[in-house]
Amino acid sequence: xxxxxxxxxxxxxxxxxxxxxxxxxxxxxxxxxxxxxxxxxxxxxxxxxxxxxxxxxxxxxxxxxxxxxxxxxxxxxxxxxxxxxxxxxxxxxxxxxxxxxxxxxxxxxxxxxxxxxxxxxxxxxxxxxxxxxxxxxxxxxxxxxxxxxxxxxxxxxxxxxxxxxxxxxxxxxxxxxxxxxxxxxxxxxxxxxxxxxxxxxxxxxxxxxxxxxxxxxxxxxxxxxxxxxxxxxxxxxxxx
Amino acid sequence: xxxxxxxxxxxxxxxxxxxxxxxxxxxxxxxxxxxxxxxxxxxxxxxxxxxxxxxxxxxxxxxxxxxxxxxxxxxxxxxxxxxxxxxxxxxxxxxxxxxxxxxxxxxxxxxxxxxxxxxxxxxxxxxxxxxxxxxxxxxxxxxxxxxxxxxxxxxxxxxxxxxxxxxxxxxxxxxxxxxxxxxxxxxxxxxxxxxxxxxxxxxxxxxxxxxxxxxxxxxxxxxxxxxxxxxxxxxxxxxxxxxxxxxxxxxxxxxxxxxxxxxxxxxxxxxxxxxxxxxxxxxxxxxxxxxxxxxxxxxxxxxxxxxxxxxxxxxxxxxxxxxxxxx
Numbered sequence: 075x076x077x078x079x080x081x082x083x084x085x086x087x088x089x090x091x092x093x094x095x096x097x098x099x100x101x102x103x104x105x106x107x108x109x110x111x112x113x114x115x116x117x118x119x120x121x122x123x124x125x126x127x128x129x130x131x132x133x134x135x136x137x138x139x140x141x142x143x144x145x146x147x148x149x150x151x152x153x154x155x156x157x158x159x160x161x162x163x164x165x166x167x168x169x170x171x172x173x174x175x176x177x178x179x180x181x182x183x184x185x186x187x188x189x190x191x192x193x194x195x196x197x198x199x200x201x202x203x204x205x206x207x208x209x210x211x212x213x214x215x216x217x218x219x220x221x222x223x224x225x226x227x228x229x230x231x232x233x234x235x236x237x238x239x240x241x242x243x244x245x246x247x248x249x250x251x252x253x254x255x256x257x258x259x260x261x262x263x264x265x266x267x268x269x270x271x272x273x274x275x276x277x278x279x280x281x282x283x284x285x286x287x288x289x290x291x292x293x294x295x296x297x298x299x300x301x302x303x304x305x306x307x308x309x310x311x312x313x314x
Numbered sequence: 315x316x317x318x319x320x321x322x323x324x325x326x327x328x329x330x331x332x333x334x335x336x337x338x339x340x341x342x343x344x345x346x347x348x349x350x351x352x353x354x355x356x357x358x359x360x361x362x363x364x365x366x367x368x369x370x371x372x373x374x375x376x377x378x379x380x381x382x383x384x385x386x387x388x389x390x391x392x393x394x395x396x397x398x399x400x401x402x403x404x405x406x407x408x409x410x411x412x413x414x415x416x417x418x419x420x421x422x423x424x425x426x427x428x429x430x431x432x433x434x435x436x437x438x439x440x441x442x443x444x445x446x447x448x449x450x451x452x453x454x455x456x457x458x459x460x461x462x463x464x465x466x467x468x469x470x471x472x473x474x475x476x477x478x479x480x481x482x483x484x485x486x487x488x489x490x491x492x493x494x495x496x497x498x499x500x501x502x503x504x505x506x507x508x509x510x511x512x513x514x515x516x517x518x519x520x521x522x523x524x525x526x527x528x529x530x531x532x533x534x535x536x537x538x539x540x541x542x543x544x545x546x547x548x549x550x551x552x553x554x555x556x557x558x559x560x561x562x563x564x565x566x567x568x569x570x571x572x573x574x575x576x577x578x579x580x581x582x583x584x585x586x587x588x589x590x591x592x593x594x595x596x597x598x599x600x601x602x603x604x605x606x607x608x609x610x611x612x613x614x615x616x617x618x619x620x621x622x623x624x625x626x627x628x629x630x631x632x633x634x635x636x637x638x639x640x641x
Binding site for chain 2: 078080081084085088091092096160162163164165166167168169170171172306307
């Protein structure tokens with residue numbers, strides 16, 4: 075199956091233009107990074123040098139992996155249900171675009187800003203740690219494996235969250251309901267990352283590699299499984 | 315049923331019809347959207363598809379546009395058999411303007427058109443967008459967000475969008491629904507322009523005067539196809555030809571004047587000093603009627619052929635359907 079890069083690019087470009095002008099979407103996307111940035115920052119700033127060793131037991135950076143899980147879910151949940159609600163889906167489906175192209179474009183459009191926002195937030199956090207935290211606290215936090223895990227897992231988690239949200243969006247007739255359900259659907263991912271961040275599940279290299287492989291597989295499966303769920307007729311007629 | 319396959323107007327160069335529909339049906343569970351519909355549309359023809367709300371017009375358009383699958387029957391759209399495998403190729407050759415414009419209101423007119431030009435993989439998108447904007451007279455508003463446009467202007471943007479792909483067949487679903495008379499007239503002019511360019515147009519509408527004015531042929535659908543043909547043919551097929559005779563004063567004995575005249579099959583009073591005469595051929599009956607009126611000493615105001623409108627045809631057929639369902 076050959077997909078048209080031109081049509082996928084067109085969907086991505088259109089989506090990004092719409093995000094920029096949709097204040098409610100922007101607010102929803104920015105709010106999660108802020109929420110998940112504040113707690114680690116507060117934890118770092120109130121930490122004394124003497125208790126820095128306790129930080130070595132947790133992975134505060136990984137706690138922020140909730141950002142690439144929740145932020146794209148809001149965007150992706152709107153992707154199909156939102157278009158359907160505003161009546162723009164039918165003209166699009168009347169063009170030669172394939173559902174795989176349409177949904178890949180939608181997924182990329184949600185992935186790119188979400189990953190970018192997540193990386194910016196990590197960078198802000200790390201800069202704050204380097205500049206403002208006690209040296210012992212900074213040393214306990216800034217661990218290369220955590221930073222690498224952060225960089226690697228961010229797009230993998232975001233992609234899975236996006237496919238979950240798009241799957242929900244294709245079956246939902248209301249964009250808000252789709253967004254709420256998508257957040258609920260993404261919560262298991264947040265729970266897993268939080269359990270690892272707070273050392274309930276002990277982070278090891280083997281666990282990291284295993285989770286990375288599992289996420290990659292899940293992302294690929296999402297790309298294969300979700301498009302067939304996109305039923306033109308049901309989306310146009312609204313029943314069946 | 316044979317006359318329902320009445321020959322399409324052969325306006326284009328190719329002899330193959332632009333649309334060929336054969337016993338097509340669509341059901342949603344127990345509900346029949348349309349049933350056993352058969353017709354052909356010639357290339358370059360403007361074909362009107364009329365019917366009341368819920369008659370199945372939009373579902374027919376969506377089915378032919380590959381948006382939904384038929385339950386039974388077959389069709390050829392723009393020369394390609396209507397099958398799930400051919401959906402993409404058919405959509406490449408056609409364009410659908412749905413009843414609701416479905417624009418991205420936060421994007422400008424130009425951005426909306428750019429998006430669709432890319433989805434159609436248009437060869438020269440900028441030129442095609444310029445053409446479409448000029449065709450709908452919206453070049454000046456290209457940078458305006460669609461959300462700031464009136465309903466009529468949004469409809470025009472939707473029409474411009476439908477022109478981007480240079481379609482073989484253009485489906486217009488109620489293109490003037492909800493438009494004021496001026497905006498509707500502009501859309502009519504656009505359709506007239508497209509007709510001159512040889513674009514095949516499949517037009518669903520409630521507006522009978524619109525269909526009469528724009529369409530080469532019309533079909534009337536009320537779940538099943540009631541009739542198909544040129545508006546004049548339909549009138550002749552359904553209604554006897556008639557002469558309307560108006561006199562200054564009511565005739566004292568109209569039976570004596572009109573009875574037994576050659577070519578006059580019957581008559582009745584249709585108002586004060588107004589008589590409707592059923593005739594086989596108005597051209598031969600009118601002189602005889604005139605002579606009889608003069609001989610009777612009547613002061614004649616007018617003698618004209620009584621014209622039935624497409625609305626009369628429509629009401630006759632649709633009411634017949636309603637009566638049938640009541641029975």
